[in-house]
Amino acid sequence: MSDDTQSPSRRSLIKTMMFVPIGAAAATGVVRALQPATAADANAPEGKPNTYTPAFFNQTEWKFLSAAVDRLIPHDEHGPGAIELGVLEFLDRHMQTPYAAGDIWYMQGPYVSAKPEFGYQGKLPLRDILRVGIKNVDGYCASQFGGKAFADLDRKQQEEILKGCEGGKLKLEDISAKLFFTNLLNETRNGYFADPKHGGNKDMGAWKMIGYPGMRADYLDWVEVRDKPYPIGPVDLAGRRG
């Protein structure tokens, strides 16, 4: 199907996706609409859909992340999941910061391999660790599951792939699966727990789950209280109370 023969509705949908300002509510449902109506739908997370339009990740990467962060921090009886708290928005925005471009890392060569005790020795900054990792894991899945991307696998299969990355058993072409996984997990946790101003942790949902009072930063009157849980809900950097 060429662009010319696309239905008006699909054309306008793509147009909408490309031009809505970041964070605008108008794009609600875009991400879901662009996913194949197969396994991904069956895997659709509970809670509110993500309304953010990515400016860093492309569609393929976005699809991967939508599935991966939902496996890493799912919605369950313990509390909200990564998707509904806006971890995807966090990731996309965070990858556009100088930090993700390697701003505070030493990035000069030569790049040599060293024992794990010496830490990361590669040349990729964070944003490229994620990009290259996503491409490689999707490539691995395609080779193992008849052309299917990671996001098209069922939940069990996705979890197995992530475990393979975590333990370093899975071998990827261009990057250490373990390195990719560690960075993806750290960033997912950062998005889940950081202040809502960074795009995730919507309505301080993750803080409420663990009982973190957020940015209250004043506990002198409660230091010596032993018999009662801390009673006050969280507050964020913008002064909102949860």
Add this chain to the structure above:
Amino acid sequence: MIMTIVKNKVDAVIVGMGWTGAIMAKELTDAGLNVVCLERGPDRDTQPDFAYPRVVDELEGSVHRKYLQSLNKETVTIRHGVNDAAVPYRQMGSFKPGTGVGGAGSHWSGCHFRALPEDFKVRSNIEQRYGKKFIPKEMTIQDFPVTYEELEPHFDHFEYVCGTSGKAGVINGKVVEGGNPFEGSRAREFALPPNPNYLGGELFYKAAREMGYHPYPIPASNASGPYVNPYGCQMGPCNFCGFCSDYGCLNYSKASPNACILPVLRGRKGFELRTLAQVMKVNLTADKKKATGVTYLDAQGRETEQPADIVLLCAFSLFNVHLMLLSGIGVPYDPVSNTGTIGRNYSYQNLNRVSLFFDETVQANQFMGIGGGGTTIDDLNGNRNDSAKTGFIGGGIVWARQPGGGPVRGIATAPGVPNWGSGWKKGVKEAFRHSFYYEVQGSCMAYQDAYLSLDPTYKDAFGRPLLRMTFDWHDNEIKASQYLVEKASDMCKVLGPKAIKGDAKKDGDHYNVTQYQSTHTCGGAIMGSDPKTSALNRYLQSWDVSNVFAPGANAFPQNNGYNPTGMVGALTYWCAKAVRELYLKNPGPLVQA
């Protein structure tokens, strides 16, 4: 052709505006000198840099590391052994140097100890107790060339500048109830009484007493009440906000150069602070016996020369050594022949953690925190460690300390909890408000094969060779780790937690730079009584270039079981006194080689 800007000559130029630089600037301007301070980072003050709420953003503070040194300009390379190739410390992990006005003194926690009298004479003390053969040949420990008694007035003064809150254990030779009965004698009580204690610190008293130990409050440079220091700087009571380590204090409670010294320096006649001024090297005369000043890159990147009569190296310990090596001050250390002095005796801190997990009825509230507060014991430190029995030299303290943790900084989970998925969510939920940890902070001896030098391969952003660290754990420290963690775990069991997680070093473990352990990087330009085996004399003056002084943790011949800041401050006041009272009257070597 590059035109170097040449500034007017000053009496003293100070490299770095952390604790040591601020103390030196205060003392030398008090003496009427004209002083220029060159700080590589930006200017910083409580307002606006550490103001609430912006400063408590965990993503900016502990992920972007906004208040720490960026490694993209300067870092070190690290290797385990003298025959290995070193690789760069590319991401912040094991230690966290600071930058900007205040330096590491603005983002420290506030633990403010004095070294023990026996920590000053480690070698002679061990030789006396166990014989000369007891110390392994490759262990290059030395006595400090000063005594506890000589430094006592300076420990005292620095504690009063910092509003240190604690309880004395020995005053004028008499043991006082509630403090550390094993400490060196003090002239008077602390500046402020101890802070209120959090649950883990309170339970530590119970556990320690059960074991027959002598618990006492960690001396905290986090004010327990309103306070005005001897310079007229005001501090307010710590509110347990939980943002000490990695962060500047929002509340004028944690002592820092910014809160406790700079208010009287800024605007003072004879004091000039130039920020974003990156010192490249110390300039020497042709015979390398005198410094003529320093060359730096100004905020616009222009090469600038600052002539001065005295050069004070007040950078972070590692970078003091780096500058000495780059400038050709003294002879670089050679680990094979065990000769040379610059880079010799690099040491670290032997830090290990034991985490305790409780059920939901125990309100540990780990989000409440105070960097320097809590409870500790000295029963396994200094002369209480019988090396003949335990098999290791040195010692360590066990403490309950809760500097405050937020979820971005990480939530330690009980054994068996997965790293992601529903199991992880359950685990962090259970742990966050109902767990705390105790730590063992052990000494670290010096060795012939642990040293600092220039890297042959890697360069910093200015084209200079990076500093290379050669360091690994030795059997002595691994044995100490196992012994001290076992003792700490025994204490924990008294409290009946649901689970305990300890991280003692295992036989054969190597130094891992990826995990934060401690910013207590020591040695490399050590003080001593012999110019063949030390870079600095007892006044922190370079043996080789007599108008260069290098106060800092770089001067420690080896590291003891305490946090270094109290000792660093005391040594710096001691050094300043020598410059004022001895050097200015008769410039030249203060100790004959």
